[in-house]
Amino acid sequence: MTAKIIKGASFSGAIGYILSKKEKAEILKADGVRIEPKELTAKSFELQASMHPTVKKPVWHISLNFSEQDKAKLTNKKMVEIAETYLQKMNIKNTQYLIVRHHDRQHPHIHLCINRIDNDGKLISDKNEKFRSTKICRVLTEKHGLYIASGKENVNRERLIGYDKTKYEIYDALQRAIPKSRTWDELQHNLRKDGITFQFKTSGKTDKIQGIIFEKDGVKINGSKVDRNCSFSKIDRQIKDNAYHALQEAERQAQQANPAESAVETLTSLIAEFSVFTLLNSPHYDATLADYILALKAKKRQAQGKIKIRRIR
Numbered sequence: 001m002t003a004k005i006i007k008g009a010s011f012s013g014a015i016g017y018i019l020s021k022k023e024k025a026e027i028l029k030a031d032g033v034r035i036e037p038k039e040l041t042a043k044s045f046e047l048q049a050s051m052h053p054t055v056k057k058p059v060w061h062i063s064l065n066f067s068e069q070d071k072a073k074l075t076n077k078k079m080v081e082i083a084e085t086y087l088q089k090m091n092i093k094n095t096q097y098l099i100v101r102h103h104d105r106q107h108p109h110i111h112l113c114i115n116r117i118d119n120d121g122k123l124i125s126d127k128n129e130k131f132r133s134t135k136i137c138r139v140l141t142e143k144h145g146l147y148i149a150s151g152k153e154n155v156n157r158e159r160l161i162g163y164d165k166t167k168y169e170i171y172d173a174l175q176r177a178i179p180k181s182r183t184w185d186e187l188q189h190n191l192r193k194d195g196i197t198f199q200f201k202t203s204g205k206t207d208k209i210q211g212i213i214f215e216k217d218g219v220k221i222n223g224s225k226v227d228r229n230c231s232f233s234k235i236d237r238q239i240k241d242n243a244y245h246a247l248q249e250a251e252r253q254a255q256q257a258n259p260a261e262s263a264v265e266t267l268t269s270l271i272a273e274f275s276v277f278t279l280l281n282s283p284h285y286d287a288t289l290a291d292y293i294l295a296l297k298a299k300k301r302q303a304q305g306k307i308k309i310r311r312i313r
Contacts, residue, residue, distance in 0.1 A: 001064060001065065001066050001067075001082070001137045001140055001141040001146055002064075002065050002137055002155075003062055003063065003064050003065070003086070003133045003134075003136075003137050004062065004063045004065070004159075005060070005061075005062050005129055005130060005133060006060075006061045006062070007057040007059060007060060007061075007116070007126065008057055008059040008061060009056055009057050009058070009059065010059065011042040011045040011046050011049070011058075011059055011113070012039075012042040012046075014042075014059050014061045014113050015038060015041050015042045015045070015098070015113060016038075016042075017111075018061070018100045018111045018113055019038050019041070019100060022104070023102045023103075023104045024102060024103035024104045025100050025101070025102055025103075025111075026076070026100065026101045026102075026103065027098070027099075028076050028079060028080050028083075028100060028101050028110065029080050029083075029084075029098075029099045030097075030098050030099070031096060031097050031098075032044070032048070032095070032096035032097070032115075032119065033045060033096050033097075033098055035098070041098065044096065045058075045059075045096055045113070045115050048095075048096055048115050048117055048119070048121075049115060049116075049117045051117055051121030052117045052121050052122070052123055055116065055117060055123055057116070058115060058116045058117050059113070059114075059115075059116070060092070060112070060114035060115070060116050060126075061111065061112070061113055062111070062112040062114065062133075063109055063110070063111050064079075064082065064083060064086065064109060064110050064112070064137075065107060065108075065109040065156075066107060066108040066109060066146060066147075067107060067146065067147035068106050068107045068108070069147040070108060070146050070147050071107075071108050073144075073145075073146075074108045076101060078144070079099075079101060079108070079110050080099055082140055082144060083099050083110055083112060084099075085140060086136060086137075086140060087112070087114070089132075089136045089139070089140075090129070090132060090133065090136060091124070091125070092114060092124055093118070093124075094118045094119050094120065095114060095115045095116075095117070095118040095119060095124060096114070096115040096119070097112060097113065097114045097115070098112065098113040098114075099111075099112055100112075100113075107156075152168065152171055152227065155168065157172075163219060163221075166216050166217060166219040166221070167221055167225070167226055169194070169196075169216060170196055170214045170216055170221060170226050170230075171226050171227055171230065173191055173194040173196055174191070174214075174226065174227075174230055174235075177190035177191050177194075178235060178238050178239070178242075179238075179242070180242075181239055181242060182239065182242045182243040182246050182273070182274070183239065183273065183274065183276060184239060184276075184284065187235070187239065191214075194216075195216055195217065196214055196215065196216045197214070197215050197216075198212055198213060198214045198215065198223075199212070199213050199215075200212055200213075200232065200283075201213060201232075202283075207281075207283050208283060209232055209236075209283045210232070211223060211231065211232050212232040212235070214226060214230075223235065236284070240277065240286050240288075240289060243274050243277065243289060244288065244289060244292065247274065247289075247292055247293070247296065251296065271293055271296055271297060274289065274293060275293070277289040277290060277293065278290040278293050278294075
């Protein structure tokens with residue numbers, strides 16, 4: 001179970017979408033609002049919102065989305081129960097709301113239209129709403145024995161807009177680029193194909209890297225906000241692992257190469273490419289890689305010695 005929260009200014013716009021025939025809408029419950037005709041539904045919300053006219057976005061439009069695997073157990077009654085528990089735990093009380101189920105897609109989902117201005121004319125707090133919502137969704141998923149998705153791979157990209165759309169575009173690009181990148185320069189090159197750049201966050205006036213910021217279409221997002229596996233430390237570790245495995249594979253191929261000049265050329269190329277990992281003053285220094293490259297240099301000298309001996313003979 002996941003929730004998507006949108007705040008807006010137009011009740012008529014939200015109601016128009018939520019009750020659209022195109023979305024195969026089915027009203028499950030209404031509290032404090034008229035449901036027929038549709039025009040009066042929006043008017044009911046607007047009338048209460050007028051008690052607090054300084055609030056520019058009185059509309060809460062929240063969609064609760066479930067896995068297709070839970071379709072059999074999610075009756076209308078069960079979805080209303082989950083929705084009302086969600087509202088209670090979000091501390092959304094004493095206000096108008098409408099719960100509508102859509103049947104336009106494979107996965108079960110409901111839409112909630114809620115008045116942020118409560119029945120007493122007070123504004124309901126939205127503080128930390130997304131953080132609280134994520135936690136509550138997890139609790140309700142476990143409580144009702146619902147399917148727990150493995151992560152971002154289950155999010156419907158086509159429904160995303162704005163910041164969320166950009167965040168997932170960066171996430172998807174990183175999932176493609178990181179496995180192919182053996183240095184940060186390679187990652188930068190691979191991400192540019194998707195219009196993404198990045199910059200490091202350093203500690204004070206030092207070169208010590210503390211984080212990474214990605215940018216796409218003018219939107220900047222911290223790596224850890226894209227995903228916990230997209231922080232600088234996690235990506236840096238993956239890149240270094242990629243480099244280490246590349247060195248191992250190249251070493252194996254070089255040992256099988258014939259003539260020996262070919263082995264020397266391969267090792268020379270790799271040592272030059274990954275030299276950034278051997279520089280003590282570099283923020284990308286890695287002791288394991290540095291030791292491995294040092295050993296490769298010794299093998300390179302050995303191979304060069306064999307070539308000289310063969311030429312003398």
